[in-house]
Amino acid sequence: MKIAVVTLRPEDEGHLASFLKENALSPQQCWRMQNASVASHLATLEAEYHVALPDLILFPPSEEGNELATRLAWRLRGCAVCQARGFDDETRTVRKAAYGNALTATLQPQHFPLCLSVVAAPLRQHAVFPADMPVNLLTPVPVSDALPPPDVLNKSAHPLQSARVVLAAGQGAVDQAIERLAQKLKAETGFTRQRVMAGGCDAQRMLGISGQSVAPEVCLIAGASGASAFMAGVSQSQFIVAINHDPEAPVFAAADVGIVGEAEEVLEALASRVSSVS
Structure with a gap:
């Protein structure tokens, strides 16, 4: 060869x-x-x-x-x-x-x-x-009619990068409820790679090694098991709340607060509490 x-x-x-x-x-x-x-x-x-x-x-x-x-x-x-x-x-x-x-x-x-x-x-x-x-x-050949260099977009311009609260949804979160609950919680939504690959989500909001890395004041992780590739994207959060129906889910090891329960029910309760104090 x-x-x-x-x-x-x-x-x-x-x-x-x-x-x-x-x-x-x-x-x-x-x-x-x-x-x-x-x-x-x-x-x-x-x-x-x-x-x-x-x-x-x-x-x-x-x-x-x-x-x-x-x-x-x-x-x-x-x-x-x-x-x-x-x-x-x-x-x-x-x-x-x-x-x-x-x-x-x-x-x-x-x-x-x-x-x-x-x-x-x-x-x-x-x-x-x-x-x-x-x-x-x-020796390179000058190209007179080449396309101009591409504009490099500032990744920090994405809303996730400046969000104080991020709601990170995994496969265990209910699709129809996520956006509604995020609005009540005044949070920006993000998704695990598995959830994005399943369809119906904005791929630009994928969190983890293959997507965005965020550092909000509070990160609510709902229905995600806690795979290391995903957790790398939220590890800089100041406070992590993990919600999962499986008490053995790895996500709880990285959380400041862990709640065992169905994601939608727990988020509804949190949203109601936020509404009552705001």
């Missing part, structure tokens, strides 16, 4: 060399890019590919690396995988983390060239590129 590695910065060599050593891969050449926009790199990389025709192209662990791997694979009608943990040359399979690092997925690409951006991992000792590996210095 012919392998090419792409570096954008000097520090990329350590990550790419560690990936190569970890997976017993031998690269044939390095394409060293000068600092420029992603769009201006693409034409240069595409031209270099048609000269060298590598089967596997490795990109560094960065946003630029992810974008270049994806866009170059599309141009070459190949396949891209971002944040790859490993590659098996014999079976030609790729390993990467899935479900918030809870599982490792093994993928079987069907098209080549395969463009991989590697995951940022601890550097292996003495991991360096082969001393005799050719290094091609590639």
Whole structure:
């Protein structure tokens, strides 16, 4: 298998060399890019590919690396995988983390060239590129009619980020009641990943590793078991109230106050109390 590695910065060599050593891969050449926009790199990389025709192209662990791997694979009608943990040359399979690092997925690409951006991992000792590996210095091609850089939205603008009270609903919460009760409690609603995947919820309100991280004064967790990926998104709350019908639910271990009961009934009682004192 012919392998090419792409570096954008000097520090990329350590990550790419560690990936190569970890997976017993031998690269044939390095394409060293000068600092420029992603769009201006693409034409240069595409031209270099048609000269060298590598089967596997490795990109560094960065946003630029992810974008270049994806866009170059599309141009070459190949396949891209971002944040790859490993590659098996014999079976030609790729390993990467899935479900918030809870599982490792093994993928079987069907098209080549395969463009991989590697995951940022601890550097292996003495991991360096082969001393005799050719290094091609590639000059980016200016793109006059490219799209302007995207506007990066300020994540803090989302209402969840400034909410004093957050009502986090899981699978055990009653859908129809959540929004009504949130209004009574003067809370912003958030949802577990499982609840979002079930449909009917705003995906932008997902809490946890794969979604938003919040830090309200009070976080009401209703009907969520307390999976670690979800709790990472609410752990900065000043006060956590957990509501679950299962007294053994893990969520109670992280709560300041735990209430065993049906989510809707408990929230109705809390909402009534809030209304009476406001």
